[in-house]
Amino acid sequence: MLKEVDFYYFSPTGGTKKVGQCLANALAKSAILHDFADKKHSAAPTAELSIIALPVFGGRIPAFAAQKLKLIDGKNKKAVAIVVYGNRAYEDALLELNNLAKESFNVIACGAFVAQHSMYPKLGEGRPDEADIEELNAFAALILRKLACGQNGEIKVPGNYPYKADFIAPATPVSSDSCCLCGKCAQACPTDAIAICAGKLTTDLSKCMLCMACVHACPNHARALPEPMQKQIQLMLDKYRSARRKNEIYI
Ligand SMILES: Cc1cc2nc3c(=O)[nH]c(=O)nc-3n(C[C@H](O)[C@H](O)[C@H](O)COP(=O)(O)O)c2cc1C
Structure with a gap:
């Protein structure tokens, strides 16, 4: 060793x-x-x-x-x-x-x-x-x-x-009403795509790589992929479960 x-x-x-x-x-x-x-x-x-x-x-x-x-x-x-x-x-x-x-x-x-x-x-x-x-x-x-x-x-x-074409995020995760603006998501974001300004949270799509760090870091489970995207992912990926x-x- x-x-x-x-x-x-x-x-x-x-x-x-x-x-x-x-x-x-x-x-x-x-x-x-x-x-x-x-x-x-x-x-x-x-x-x-x-x-x-x-x-x-x-x-x-x-x-x-x-x-x-x-x-x-x-x-x-x-x-x-x-x-x-x-x-x-x-x-x-x-x-x-x-x-x-x-x-x-x-x-x-x-x-x-x-x-x-x-x-x-x-x-x-x-x-x-x-x-x-x-x-x-x-x-x-x-x-x-x-x-x-x-x-x-x-x-x-x-x-x-x-190689395959570069992966480009088509959308960013979003925050629900249960977001308490604690800022944990912004701290976790490796590319500083999330900002909290005047009581509002914004996510910059041009910086987001959809890495899911913000979703993982949210203590209230208030951050998630947009619902249509979740459905699309499920449709795309379900066949790989077996x-x-x-x-x-x-x-
Ligand atoms: C944006 C994105 C794209 C992904 N693309 C693939 C993929 O092409 N093939 C795959 O098997 N898993 C894919 N995954 C799953 C990740 O590779 C896998 O969950 C990995 O363990 C994530 O690393 P982490 O837990 O360290 O964040 C993707 C995940 C994300 C967030």
Whole structure:
């Protein structure tokens, strides 16, 4: 087991962090956390190994997180790059993350793991679960073995280039009458899209990436996707409920 790992992540509703933290726990005694939602600039890695974990938005990695990752000087240190998706599909996200991470890290392993869908929690409900954690532990054992052998070599992952079109939010979450203007949603928003001014809450669609951090942070459950959008999502995603999507590793 390693002494520590650097853990870079973007996790608006906690699923990506949970998966990455399980992997970190199996790899090292402690993790240095680097949250891409923090407004401060993220530091370069100091540990032997980094974990980079991003969620999948529309088959891609969120552009916001990609920009943050570009600012990190990985010093060509070793890294494990993983995407976390909501039991539909990860499409081009892992290829995009691997390509981007390779620009400044030496990527020695990649993976795609499932967590509960942040827009439609009935998809992947309860994941990562015990079986996922076992698979994360097994993945960690392979990574540690690879580190010990000093093996190297390019990691190939599925996905297409050019990538799918950028994910663009068609609408923002909205607040209901039970909103008490506490401002927790505005604090949680990574892009400062939410403002409270003269007793009114507004959300800037041009800044919103629909990451659901505001919905997750609302203590009164007063924030949600607009109802027509919820219905559309249900129609689109219900068919993915029956199959348990697999975690995939590339090492
Ligand atoms: C805007 C948006 C788009 C998403 N697109 C996909 C997708 O294309 N495929 C998928 O399986 N899950 C998708 N999801 C689900 C997330 O990838 C999944 O819930 C992930 O765990 C969210 O990370 P978080 O819990 O760290 O916020 C999407 C979620 C959001 C908010």
